[in-house]
Amino acid sequence: MRSTKGYSASVRRLQEELNRADAVLIGAGSGLSAAAGFTYSGPRFERHFADFKDKYGIEDMYSGGFYPFPTPEVYWAWWSRHIYYNRYVDIPKPVYSELLELVRDKDYFVLTTNVDHCFQKAGFDQQRLFYTQGDYGLFQCSQPCHLKTYDNEETVRQMLAAQKDMKIPTALIPHCPVCGRPMTVNLRSDDKFVEDAGWHRAARRYAEFIQRHEGLRVLYLELGVGTNTPGIIKYPFWVATAEHPSAVYACINAHEAYAPPQLGQRAICIQRDIAAVLSDLRK
Incomplete structure (x- = not known):
């Protein structure tokens, strides 16, 4: 119906x-x-991700979340921007x-x-x-080695402020405080959520x-x-x-x-x- x-x-x-x-x-x-x-496409995407579109051919924020970025520095440049504009700014x-x-x-x-x-x-x-x-505002261990999440606002803002040429400084890449593996965003995409x-x-x-x-x-x-x-x-x-x-x-x-x-x-x-x-x- x-x-x-x-x-x-x-x-x-x-x-x-x-x-x-x-x-x-x-x-x-x-x-x-x-x-x-x-919105994840159109003018809002172009305003915040035109450089990623030009270099990697990404057409919208949703598909960009699955893109195999070449380095962790590029990966977190994308994701810090993605998280910030969809979690820490006020909705229009x-x-x-x-x-x-x-x-x-x-x-x-x-x-x-x-x-x-x-x-x-x-x-x-x-x-x-x-x-x-899940929540854009939380990190988790990528393994995961333990079932705990971590607020990410301060880290995301640091990444956003420090990124240049679609890369963040290597020192800002987040690692699990328990096992040392890379952190990831607390989003359900596989059995590691x-x-x-x-x-x-x-x-x-x-x-x-x-x-x-x-x-x-x-x-x-x-x-x-x-x-x-x-x-x-x-x-x-x-x-x-x-x-x-x-x-x-x-x-x-x-x-x-x-x-x-x-x-x-x-x-x-x-x-x-x-x-x-x-x-x-x-x-």
């Missing part, structure tokens, strides 16, 4: 469901941050704060694959957040939220989730809505807003810019 009929009617229906819901489970993907201005548009205003007085929880810290910076309760895929103590505490809080609202009127609000990792948010939201007659699934996505036909009228699909939809909901 691709979309509900009539944009205005869909927004009104979603507002009604927000008001009626016993709880709201937000599932957020990269499309939410893109709607807020953290108030999309996250507008979302918070919509759910502030509700019993809500956030499940997200985003790693940019935007929910925390907007003021969302950290006890109601589960960042499943570190799920530290904070990750497990958040996972337990998420499981408890699900259990606590079993059978209640839950609004599963999916925002900007694509098909890269649908098993984390999209598919579980569909299944939970199908299994609980009082649940409602809502999907807002600029490019792909759809739901299984089995959900029928308990699915609200709005294929439009998330920022515009959230603004209309607040009106």
